[in-house]
Amino acid sequence: MSRPTVTDIAKAAGVSLATVDRVLNARPGVRRQTIQRVNEAIERIGYVRDVTAANLARQRRYHFAFVLPEAPGEFVPLLRKALEEAAASSIIDRTDLTITSVPPNDPHVIVKTLQRLRADGIDGVAIFSPETPRLRDEIAHLKESGVAVVALISDLPNTNRDHFIGIDNIAAGRTAGVLMGRFLGGASGAILVLTSSMQGRANAERRLGFDTVMARQFPGIEVLPSLEGHDDPDTIRRVVSNALDRHGDLAGIYSLGTGNGVLINLLKERGRPDTLVVIAHELTHNTRRALEEGTLDAVINQNVGHIARSALRVLRAKTDDIDILSAQEHIRIEIVLRENLY
Amino acid sequence: MSRPTVTDIAKAAGVSLATVDRVLNARPGVRRQTIQRVNEAIERIGYVRDVTAANLARQRRYHFAFVLPEAPGEFVPLLRKALEEAAASSIIDRTDLTITSVPPNDPHVIVKTLQRLRADGIDGVAIFSPETPRLRDEIAHLKESGVAVVALISDLPNTNRDHFIGIDNIAAGRTAGVLMGRFLGGASGAILVLTSSMQGRANAERRLGFDTVMARQFPGIEVLPSLEGHDDPDTIRRVVSNALDRHGDLAGIYSLGTGNGVLINLLKERGRPDTLVVIAHELTHNTRRALEEGTLDAVINQNVGHIARSALRVLRAKTDDIDILSAQEHIRIEIVLRENLY
DNA sequence: ATTGACATGAGGTACGTACCTCATTAACGT
């Protein structure tokens, strides 16, 4: 007893195949009561459309575009690589993928890119960008044109994007905070927070979560004002060096944006005290090696492979107007130590 | 510029469609040099088989069976639920799923079940069971019959199963150990380890990893001999109560198997010191609530949803003799705190 | 009664692949 087909619906509803087809694909020319009769038959026999066969018949190809910032650091290239890997696998069946790099923090170029994609008749876009008024407007246009839109890594909450694929950065900050506090184990001292100008929202949220936890659960620890690295290696090196010199009682370092490479090198050059707790975000070549060597104590990670595959699945589901399996699409806040480094 | 099809291969290789088909599906009756010519054409024009169309034409249905133990605790039911959820989604397209419960630790019944499945012409089985000689033999038979076999949760390393879907339990134990040691923050004291008879191998491995880390990195902490709960609520309650009474200097509890429900209740009844660190395995209703309430400090988890979907994907890939995306199928050792509880 | 609008049916082709049958050709041994 295999799955019922359209023919079975026709038999069950006492109509022809053509009518079933009209109902299924919302084509005009069917009386309301007939539509209902067909739908009842569908319910009754438990018909589920064979999406793969439908796509075959439809000659359906999905055109998706990813708009990624040309941001410094290893994270975006890793995400890009994960996308290309997913594209090589069967997940991407019948879909064409465009990956566009745009200068970060340039709303004009991002909007222009999206406009071009919309003109090209794209089916869905995944956008990794801070939210700006012009981007908001363009997303509204995209949605009006029937384009599926998902926000990637950094949410665009005041737009009507279909979905956000990424982590809750406040919770990520809280997680980092708890780890910091507990790893310090009652020790007192100051904590250096290293931030970067990229992805202002995400960084601010992480900082917020971190501060909340530190203030509430670990009042004995002083969290210093953020150090701005401005994504520039030399600047990062200088400000971190200064801070390390100035604070003899440094208990921990929380790096919540880019600039981990410089930080790690600096710690290795200067030698780091055993008791110092260093926590960073995103598992990359640098941070992975640093975990292995003990330069980093923990990394808060969002799995780029999962994000890439999830984005593709969600875009496809949204263009087909199909439900997503929300448990599968939830991006987890991963805590990575040397011991569960995979 | 759509994808090349079999017809394009035929044209490019200068052979008929029938020959292309024979080559593609490894049917007999083609000269070696012709096979080569066709394969070259495939290479040249970059043909990739349209798996969905192939499956449609093939009328392929996958018959997979999951053999799960009727084990105590919440974990197996959660896994079962995850399987049923995956089955309701499109992942399961064209596949029939059988979930069989067997009494744990009864090799006879497990083998009988597998034999029956083999006789029924199953395409693949996922087995969650300890390894026994008779199971080993039956897996060899299954493989000979062309059945795909994956080990679930607990590996069957001395068999020729196609794949293991689960975590590295030694690493999981190490992870728990490091968390325990660092959360204790230099405090000294004794650690209670609560084990269960189920899944002997997994528990032993976790214990091994835990002990290794404690001995090497936290020599000031004494790890007590395992307490056996024998999966019996009353026994667990009794032995844990005794231990709590006896050890006034208890610093931490590591529960590496089932019995978390009883443990959590006991801790709540007796009141738990703030400094006590309690770490358990598997995120369930009980442990989730305990994390929220602060009764547990951390949970080491393997994601049942991921495991279920991965098992289905791997079984399908193995029966089709297709490569798997190993990054996607890697089951991570998740560290779950209250802050990154999803 | 005629017209037209709408609803429905009948039957087809297509998507890309699998798999079947039958006919034809080439290569071989005797």
Added chain:
DNA sequence: ACGTTAATGAGGTACGTACCTCATGTCAAT
């Protein structure tokens, strides 16, 4: 030269769905 066997071609049907055309039926407005 003959039969035998292996290799190949030609042409079909099928999978489940989409989408097209054309014919026919029904009903209400004129």
